[in-house]
Amino acid sequence: MLKILAVCGNGQGSSIVLRLGLEPVLSELGLGDASVECTAIGQAQGMMAFVDLIVVAAHLANLVEPPKNKPVIYVNNLVDKKEVKEKVVAALEKYYPELLKK
Amino acid sequence: MRDLRDMLTEKTVKLNTTASDWKEAVRMGGRMLVDVKACKPEYVDAMVRFAEELGPYIVIGKGLALPHARPEEGVLETCFSLVTLSEPIEFGNEYNDPVYVIFCMAARDKDEHIEALRQIANLCGDEFYFEKIKSATTLKEIQDLLEKAGDLK
Secondary structure: OOOEEEEEEOOOOOOHHHHHHHHHHHOOOOOOOOOOEEEEEEHHHHHHHHEEEEEEEEEHHHOOOOOOOOEEEEEEOOOOHHHHHHHHHHHHHOOOEEEEEE | OOOHHHHOOOEEEEEEEOOOOOOHHHHHHHHHHHHHHEEEEHHHHHHHHHHHHHHHHHHEEOOOEEEEHHHHHOOOEEEEEEEEEEEOOOOOOOOOOOOEEEEEEOOOOOOOOOOHEEEHHHEEEHHHHHHHHHOOOHHHHHHHHHHHHOOOO
């Protein structure tokens, strides 16, 4: 099961918007069982090593230091389902192509 | 979970207005939340401080800002307010500026506000509906748009 971490300033706003955008995309890709956890930037650092994919609002990019080789998506427009989908699909194709095979 | 339609009233919506800068716009939305006793005045300061500290990441979509702070910074009740600007304002977010639509959020816990966020994301993520929100001049128009947004996916 794919574990995704959505990161925002306090884990209450933008990261939840990200999660709401991710869920339909994941279902569409046949990954409806993936988990999306929302967290504040302060807590994110310790959690990033334990997830498969990290999704961050682009504006916070310089405040997070993801582990090397961990896929990270930076989203500019959090309510743009097209942008979210394109970036998720690109990351999955690169890092977890086996998940997209059906 | 609370429906956005119940939270947006004459007291929490200000349409087609102007503000001199982003802080004034955020405070305008915040003050309405204070007036309906959804938060303490210090929560409004926290929303501004938060955006200053973390940068203009509260601009979550093109032309759309979602100012908020932590529940423990003075939220009394989950509520949202809406400010729309006839003259857009730069928040300093190079990708999503300028901002026309500001939803200030006071969330009491981790769940109560999620349905409202879904409504905002669905409506504002749709270019057609977002344009309608930007140009709306009455609360009724906003309520009608929210009604339709229920069917958006």
